[in-house]
Amino acid sequence: DAMVIQNPRYQVTQFGxxxxxxxxxxxxxxxxxxxxxxxxxxxxxxxxxxxxDFNNEADTPDNFQSRRPNTSFCFLxxxxxxxxxxxxxxxxxxxxxxxxxxxxxGTRLTVV
Amino acid sequence: xxxxxxxxxxxRLQEGESSSLNCSYTVSGLRGLFWxxxxxxxxxxxxxxxxxxxxEKEKERLKATLTKKESFLHITAPKPEDSxxxxxxVQVVFSGGYNxxxxxxxxxLAVHP
Numbered sequence: 001d002a003m004v005i006q007n008p009r010y011q012v013t014q015f016g017x018x019x020x021x022x023x024x025x026x027x028x029x030x031x032x033x034x035x036x037x038x039x040x041x042x043x044x045x046x047x048x049x050x051x052x053d054f055n056n057e058a059d060t061p062d063n064f065q066s067r068r069p070n071t072s073f074c075f076l077x078x079x080x081x082x083x084x085x086x087x088x089x090x091x092x093x094x095x096x097x098x099x100x101x102x103x104x105x106g107t108r109l110t111v112v
Numbered sequence: 113x114x115x116x117x118x119x120x121x122x123x124r125l126q127e128g129e130s131s132s133l134n135c136s137y138t139v140s141g142l143r144g145l146f147w148x149x150x151x152x153x154x155x156x157x158x159x160x161x162x163x164x165x166x167x168e169k170e171k172e173r174l175k176a177t178l179t180k181k182e183s184f185l186h187i188t189a190p191k192p193e194d195s196x197x198x199x200x201x202v203q204v205v206f207s208g209g210y211n212x213x214x215x216x217x218x219x220x221l222a223v224h225p
Contacts, residue, residue, distance in 0.1 A: 004155075006155075031211070033212075033213065035215075040217070040218075040220075041217055042116070042199070042215040042216055042217040042218065043156070043199070043215045044215075045212055045213065045214070048210075048212060050210050053210075055210055055212075088153075090155050090156070092155075092213075094211075096211070099144075099161070100144075100146055100158050100161050101146070101158070101201075101213055102158060103148075103155035103156045103157070103158075104155050105154055105155045106153075106154065106155045108153065
């Protein structure tokens with residue numbers, strides 16, 4: 001059974017048109033992460049939540065926002081997608097304290 | 113600056129030809145080192161966690177080891193279904209007591225019959 005679910009798997013959006021990606025989890029983990037992964041590159045951390053505490057990476061563009069309305073759900077909002085934002089977006093969860101993270105299947109974002 | 117480097121970038125093996133992948137890291141406050149497998153177009157799948165130098169973990173044809181500065185993923189007698197990208201990640205503690213995962217770029221492994 002899927003434990004971290006991302007929707008949609010594939011998203012096509014127009015240049016400059018806001019888009020929202022979603023992630024849900026059934027693990028009851030208190031930490032949720034959003035990563036951006038471009039082809040043949042390392043996943044790059046955008047931000048993460050520790051419970052309701054939001055932590056933004058210093059180099060995450062202002063164009064990217066996130067919401068976590070409850071433990072199970074987390075959203076990634078891209079306010080004005082550019083061509084350079086085309087990538088795989090990965091959501092992951094973990095318990096606190098140095099434990100492994102579990103990933104969803106990702107959302108492949110295409111910007112046209 | 114915290115950094116994770118994996119080598120080689122790509123590796124081609126014949127079925128049954130054993131080899132090792134390397135992950136070297138320079139981080140402060142290491143909490144753990146993780147190996148993941150990633151198939152094309154999918155999210156990373158967790159393989160192993162290592163917490164201290166000298167620790168080893170095994171799963172089928174894979175064995176992960178850890179020293180103070182690097183980790184190795186040994187693949188014994190690989191099969192074509194082992195073809196994937198193998199990612200290494202380190203979990204570090206930063207200001208505020210929060211943890212985060214820092215990934216290497218991965219090693220793309222291709223095993224041919």
